[in-house]
Amino acid sequence: MSVAIKDDEIDIVIGAVRSDLTSFLNEWRPMFSRFHLIIVKDPDLKEELKIPEGFNLDVYEKPYMDRVVGSSTSVLFSGYACRYFGYLVSRKKYIISIDDDCLPARDPKGFVVDAVSHHITNLTTPATPFFFNTLYDPFAEGSDFVRGYPFSLRSGVKCALSCGLWLNLGDYDAPTQALKAKQRNSRYVDAVMTVPAGSLVPISGINIAFDREVLGPALVPALKLAGEGKFRWETMEDIWSGLCVKVVCDHLGLGVKTGLPYVWRTDRGDPIASLKKEWEGVKLMEEVVPFFQSVRLPREATTVEDCVVEVANAAKERLGSTDPVFARAAKAMLDWVNLWKSVGYISSSSSAV
């Protein structure tokens, strides 16, 4: 990949759900050290963070978060959602976010995958959501649009979000992982593709990157399960956020890509324990997906903020009475948009740190 990455356009935002980031950051050092890092500590985490030397980073913890957004609002950022605080205070164009239990993966040839540069390539090459290219990403080296692909659609649209994948521990829900206890994802699928417009997708937060300048508050720390915990099996916040992003992107003509890069997700936690504790998330998806499939944004919603507000209002109206978690999510989305307006400037000129 020969994409010129401007180092000062990127923030790497890490939500610290665990306190010891030493081996995580050391493993990622070759890929992270050029960039500015934002580490956000889960406000519920009691232990001191352990961070190795040699990185250019800012660390945000509960007291600071309380000061910036108010202690009643900082509850938005507990658990995995702590990373959204990083999105809020970042001043860079691109954000890359990886869970703190993921390490660099190797491709089938044994080379270490540079997830950062892959994500940036995804974000800086066009997406093609209006017609499916059977050879996947037409902008990849050695690939192109196939016969029958309309020429007027070949310039593509801006890619706003890049969703990467995971080797070893795939992002399965607890019932699936509990049932297939030994299943590990060993299949390296050498492709990036655009998720077609109108098609919804569960965007895992484990390994993502997005154009902050373009998407602003479209990634929302909103759906907090009653029994939400500190393993991904016990959360759905990223799935809700991703569905919101996809609806917004479809409406505004932006693209979402999925596929490479892979990260290596380490074995952690016990799916059966998670299942016993929390299966609410799995049930809720039965309501969540049809809801997002039916959301129609009005033509007048021309900005990301407008779109997010529309989705929030629709969620309150249509799902609010189904389960209080949805009414809370809708409110959280509105609070988030307001927070973004006051704290998270969107202007591209304010990229200096």
Add this chain to the structure above:
Amino acid sequence: MADPATISPAPLLKDELDIVIPTIRNLDFLEMWRPFFQPYHLIIVQDGDPSKIIKVPQGFDYELYNRNDINRILGPKASCISFKDSACRCFGYMVSKKKYIYTIDDDCFVAKDPSGNDINALEQHIKNLLCPSTPFFFNTLYDPYRAGADFVRGYPFSLREGVPTAVSHGLWLNIPDYDAPTQLVKPLERNTRYVDAVMSIPKGTLFPMCGMNLAFNRELIGPAMYFGLMGDGQPIGRYDDMWAGWCTKVICDHLGWGVKTGLPYIWHSKASNPFVNLKKEYKGIYWQEELIPFFQSVTLPKDCTSVQKCYIELAKQVKEKLGKVDDYFLKLADAMVTWIEAWDELNPSGASKSAALPNGASK
């Protein structure tokens, strides 16, 4: 990483699948496919000069149709079958009595996977067709039914049963399926990327369907697989499979069936002449700018509950809305209706179960 199913020695669907091969040259390529194709019945559709003798390698069970046969069997309806274009292959779909069809071009050979093993493309297509599709929500780990994969977190359980798969669209290593302008600009580009995935194309999304390495459930979607009017006497070529693909996808979306793309790969050996291709495709390159919005906005009424009804309705809309693009589409719309009439004549309802019916006469 081999999944247990590939170790099974028994060919799947031996008596339920026909392999349809259009050819104008020769069938030498079958030698390489022998280990995989020999158990199956072949339908050879011979294009071009009917007096030429096409030799079929020894040991294959086949029926062969040339233009004289097509004219004899269809009478005046033979006008819907293209001449001097591989689009004529759809005649093979019509005369088949089997539940499934695999069609392959005569310049496509057995490819190797990254471990160096020969790829049994037919076996993978069969797996794709026998497994459900998931067009209503995208699974980021691709085909959830493959060994070693599953639905990801967030995928609603109510959607995990999937829907029947109507089409399995395979890909090509070596010479990629590019259009003429791309071939001219990149004559040396070869597809060397083996993407180890099968996926369902989401509902509402169109795609360019290539007929080089394609399998489908004939019982479900057969009548939609009309490859249009191409070749001799027609203003366009190399859009046959595209046309069939757009019609098929719209109908599959309407009737709730799935279309998969991805594995298996075959090795495409011949790059056709890009200048010849450009002449054939030229009009298509302009017309597709109208065709895509047309197909993207097609709606089929609720009472179109069979493929034939959907197809006739599509033909009506083609005539109404595309007639103004070019008179060709008026002809094509008529041919679409003729095709359905011919299909229904050769495949009267109730006789579609393959068990009792013999294959056509071989030569």
